[in-house]
Amino acid sequence: MDCKTIVTLYGAVGRIGGNIVLIEYKDQPIIIDFGKDFKQYRKYFNFPYPLPTRSITRELIKTEIIPQIRDSKGKVLPLYTKFENGKLIEEEGESPIKNVFISHAHMDHSGFITLLRKQIKIHMGGMANLIYSTIMMTKREVTLESKLFWDENDKKERIIRLNIEPFHKGSKINIDSIEVKPYPVDHSIPGAYGFIIQTPEKRIAYTGDFRMHGPAHILTRDFQDALSKEPLDLLICEGTNMGIGRVESEERVEKDAYKLIESSFKSGNKLVIVEVRSSDIDRINTFAQLAEKLDAQIVVTPRVGYLLNQIQKSGLDKRLQREIPSLYKGVKVLMRSKARLEWWEKDLLDDQRIETFDQNEISNPLIKTIILDSGRFNVFEKPPPPKTLYIQSISEHIDEEEEFEEERFINAMALYGIIVYRIHSSGHVEPIDLINFINNVKPKRLIPIHTEHPEVFSEIFKDKMEVLLIEKGYHVVL
Ligand SMILES: [Zn+2]
Secondary structure (H helix, E strand, O other), rough: OOHHHHHEEEEOOOOOOOOEEEEEOOOEEEEEEEOOOHHHHHHHHOOOOOOOOOOHHHHOOOOOOOOEOOOOOOEOOEEEEHHHOEEEEOOOOOOOEEEEEEOOHHHHHHOHHEEEEOEEEEEEHHHHHHHHHHHHHHHOOOOOOHOEEEHHHHHOOOOOOOOEEEEOOOOOOOEEEEEEEEEEEEEOOOOOOEEEEEEEOOEEOOOOOOOOOOOOOHHHHHHHHHHEEEEEEEEEEEEEHHHOOOOOOOHHHHHHHHHHHHHHHHHOOOOOEEEEEOOOOOHHHHHHHHOOOOOEEEEEEEHOOOOOHHHHHHHHHHOOOOOOOOOOEEEEEEEOOOOHHHHHHHHHHHHHOOOOOEOOOOOOOOOOOEEEEOOOOOOOOOOOOOOEEEEEOOOOOHHHHHHHHEEHHHHHHHHHOHHHHHHHHOOOOOOOHHHHHHHHEEEEEEEEEEEOOHHHHHHOOOOOEEEEEOOOEEEEEE
């Protein structure tokens, strides 16, 4: 048993998000991804009701929002820090888990790393680290996850509590006899990686989230080539779109959005509001370029602006496939009331070279304007003129609860004569592309993860490989 490679899933089993994978070889276990399971979280917590802020044990472990991780001998692995009754007591004891690897900065893959003990090393891509840290710094709601990002003793200095070790393309990380190699892939966030994990006995791959139809699809191809070069014992593969696929691409988003915005401007409307994820840099790029082509000014919310600025300052923008919009070259920052600015907003606006756009102009835009908003636009706060175009350009996976929210949102927009459209391209691989990917990689065994329809995988691949549809916590001995 000791010289076997053992794999256990602790999240994203039969559902989208909350990835946590334990891989054991001898006495050196590692964890891949440490994501937030939003579905389980919303069972107990949702804004405006109280969010978890007091106790990891009572609010997160008891509710099974974070799992108790057991090794293959049945022993619970101590890995969470101690935070009880609003106080952090850093655990001193050694955790057998010393290394956690994060594929990308989406919260369903990285959202719970702040709950880990400080001594645990968190390996993530350089760009993922920057995006993740910026998201945490600019978060408004206070929860256990956001509190524990900061070192309690150095609140004023704003020192990060986590022990993050950034890697880059071509890095090789050796944990005793396990070697982990990250491979960049295309996804709806820059700096996303898949991993090849090599133990002395077995070769395992973990895809993270990926797609073949984005601007950086060449990266996914290279990952596929690397995987198919040598026999693969196990592929742990995402399958978000296995239920229903859509034909899509970032170019298509650009084309459709161009036509739509152009005709809206022609009809006399001057304002377009686009709902984007602040980390979806490809999409932000697409709309920034559209604004230029359509001779419109581009405005971003401070959160988007802060992230763009951080990427540019770090120099990591040079590693991206496309250039990113610059606040120093005509991109304006939406300015809300000065009274309640956060420290990072002040930091941003202190830079004299940055131009701002007054929130009051939303009601009466003087020239053609495209606003990129990473939050939910509140029409009651500052109603835009009727015929304003609102484009939703965010993820398409919504659950029941979000459907109600969506309905309320559409009701409010309709009340003010705002026209709502949806233009999006998924961050996840389409079904046919995914089938081709798996056929090319030809693993001996396949574990679908991050999908509501793992059964599709077993129906399609059962004659070619062993497809394992396993429960959470079931130890697969390779
Ligand atoms: Zn993702």
